Amino acid sequence: MTDTIRVLLVDDQQLIRIGFRLVLDAEDDIEVVGEAGDGADAIAQVATQHPDVVLMDVRMPGMDGIAATAQIVRRHPAVRVLVLTTFDLDEYAFGAIRAGASGFLLKDARRAELVSAVRAVHRGDGALAPRATRALLDHLAPHLGHPAPAAPASDPLAELTDRERDVFSAIAQGLSNTEIAQQLFLSESTVKTHVGRVLQKLGARDRVHVVILAYEWGLA
Known part of the structure; x- marks a missing residue:
């Protein structure tokens, strides 16, 4: 139930x-x-x-x-x-x-x-649709308090596996689980597992937070 x-x-x-x-x-x-x-x-x-x-x-x-x-x-x-x-x-x-x-x-x-x-x-x-995700990125720079995203001192994705990095990048592009599965040749259930691990390891609230983090780190 x-x-x-x-x-x-x-x-x-x-x-x-x-x-x-x-x-x-x-x-x-x-x-x-x-x-x-x-x-x-x-x-x-x-x-x-x-x-x-x-x-x-x-x-x-x-x-x-x-x-x-x-x-x-x-x-x-x-x-x-x-x-x-x-x-x-x-x-x-x-x-x-x-x-x-x-x-x-x-x-x-x-x-x-x-x-x-x-x-x-x-x-x-x-x-948040992919079109809106890209528009969000365009709007972030002038409102985050600095003109461009600053590179982090260390690799913020250090705890992620290679596959989880791929999923992180796809989330940052605004792709859905279905689209990520197609792009990475994975099942949707596997994608869901990877997404959950990415959120947990990065301390992100949700996918939208991942997009913002990616931009702030200069990875979007």
């Missing part, structure tokens, strides 16, 4: 929360455990409701979604944040990614896309 994915909805518009709740509660493996209208309330509810995934709007009055995401990720490392945005490749969405979100989703995403994104983020995959 699949464990139920506990979801917290955060948006200042009640109608949007209602719409997402109707979609997610219709799934057998997803349960909406709470709703919040701003970042401060979201932080409080994460502490009491213990969600697995937070659907987080970024533009809200009071504490916005970027600040709330940063605090939630810092206080509750196991919680995954999926950012909701109105515009594809929105600057606020990238700000939330840098703050620790595991991906972003358009508010007008289709039902199947919403459900798929929640499940992907819950299992540790990033909800």
Whole structure:
């Protein structure tokens, strides 16, 4: 039996929360455990409701979604944040990614896309398409505080095997497990195992965090 994915909805518009709740509660493996209208309330509810995934709007009055995401990720490392945005490749969405979100989703995403994104983020995959991954890399340089990624003093991938390095490189390109399997001639189950080991050895939250690390280390 699949464990139920506990979801917290955060948006200042009640109608949007209602719409997402109707979609997610219709799934057998997803349960909406709470709703919040701003970042401060979201932080409080994460502490009491213990969600697995937070659907987080970024533009809200009071504490916005970027600040709330940063605090939630810092206080509750196991919680995954999926950012909701109105515009594809929105600057606020990238700000939330840098703050620790595991991906972003358009508010007008289709039902199947919403459900798929929640499940992907819950299992540790990033909800970020390859095109968006490359755009994220383009946006990172001016916001990381230095004009170009600095080379690390030592090899940050020293603990990885050769195959795990290949998988790391593929993740940094924004490839899915299926695409990695095809590129490296591996089964998807083997890829999943390698991805898990890469995340563990690098201390990365998820695939999106790997992309950011790769850029910061000059390996993207």
